[in-house]
Amino acid sequence: MINHKKYFVKHNEKLNLSKISTSDTNGLKSKKDAESKLTKNIKELAELQAKLYAQDKYAVLIVFQAMDAAGKDGMIKHVMTGLNPQGTQVFSFKQPSKTELDHGYLWRINNSLPEKGRIGIFNRSHYEDVLVVRVHDFIKDQKIPDKFKNGKIWKQRYKQINDFERYLYENGTIILKFFLHISKEEQKKRFLKRINNPTKNWKFSEADLKERTFWNDYQNAYEEALSSTSKSNAPWYVIPSDKKWYARLVVSEIIIGKMKSLKPDFPKLDREKLKALERAKELLLNESK
Numbered sequence: 001m002i003n004h005k006k007y008f009v010k011h012n013e014k015l016n017l018s019k020i021s022t023s024d025t026n027g028l029k030s031k032k033d034a035e036s037k038l039t040k041n042i043k044e045l046a047e048l049q050a051k052l053y054a055q056d057k058y059a060v061l062i063v064f065q066a067m068d069a070a071g072k073d074g075m076i077k078h079v080m081t082g083l084n085p086q087g088t089q090v091f092s093f094k095q096p097s098k099t100e101l102d103h104g105y106l107w108r109i110n111n112s113l114p115e116k117g118r119i120g121i122f123n124r125s126h127y128e129d130v131l132v133v134r135v136h137d138f139i140k141d142q143k144i145p146d147k148f149k150n151g152k153i154w155k156q157r158y159k160q161i162n163d164f165e166r167y168l169y170e171n172g173t174i175i176l177k178f179f180l181h182i183s184k185e186e187q188k189k190r191f192l193k194r195i196n197n198p199t200k201n202w203k204f205s206e207a208d209l210k211e212r213t214f215w216n217d218y219q220n221a222y223e224e225a226l227s228s229t230s231k232s233n234a235p236w237y238v239i240p241s242d243k244k245w246y247a248r249l250v251v252s253e254i255i256i257g258k259m260k261s262l263k264p265d266f267p268k269l270d271r272e273k274l275k276a277l278e279r280a281k282e283l284l285l286n287e288s289k
């Protein structure tokens with residue numbers, strides 16, 4: 001097990017992303033070292049999911065946020081393979097639609113929450129409303145009263161998000177949030193790969209290049225948002241992600257650790273129900289053709 005406590009963001013403690021390694025691999029040297037562990041973890045996750053589904057008491061919400069090309073899609077694909085699709089829901093949040101903008105920013109989030117027994121994955125999330133919206137001052141386009149459109153809005157939103165996530169937690173949704181942390185250099189490498197490899201061309205958009213020029217603004221917005229909203233009931237983890245195989249391994253371990261702590265198990269039947277099973281068995285076995 002990797003000691004993942006070091007990736008946990010402490011609430012309201014000043015976070016300096018430039019001081020956090022993007023390439024840490026905790027002593028693991030290569031993809032090979034991680035692969036067998038990840039395969040094992042994926043199997044374990046599938047078993048835990050089956051119990052979570054049968055138990056039907058908790059939902060698990062996993063949030064992924066990152067700069068472009070940090071590997072959100074690959075993370076979701078790799079870590080979630082092997083899970084029962086019926087028990088998993090993935091939502092990607094893009095620029096809000098006109099209808100979405102007619103509501104508060106948590107409306108579309110609320111509509112996409114995992115049901116009990118299920119694992120919900122957010123590819124981007126309500127955090128965009130304190131990240132991209134802050135970096136580009138999109139707040140001016142949002143339909144909120146003018147008196148709230150001032151510098152205090154981000155702190156207000158952190159509070160709203162903390163309250164919202166606490167409400168989810170107290171109603172049986174377990175929340176884990178991951179920031180996939182890459183270096184600016186690694187992003188450049190990955191963009192160039194997308195440009196140079198015809199099978200990856202579709203992944204590249206010129207808009208990504210424009211966003212890259214706001215790198216520092218994004219890092220600052222992330223630092224404040226993560227430390228203001230990392231709570232024990234909805235923790236943020238900063239995951240070193242220059243090595244995708246390492247990021248996937250760490251994330252799988254954190255999810256497994258959390259799910260195990262819920263002690264999910266198949267529901268035990270009471271005596272009445274066990275008797276009913278016996279009766280059903282007898283009926284089936286004695287069925288005349």
Ligand code: ATP
Pocket residue numbers: 068069073093094095096123124128129132133138203
């Ligand atoms: P990919 O890795 O495939 O590029 P992506 O998550 O970047 O995936 P895109 O369709 O490229 O998906 O981009 C979605 C864009 O929508 C992002 O730039 C994101 O910042 C933006 N977005 C998400 N939520 C909001 C929001 N509430 N307000 C404004 N923009 C948002």
Ligand code: MG
Pocket residue numbers: 068208
């Ligand atoms: Mg994109």
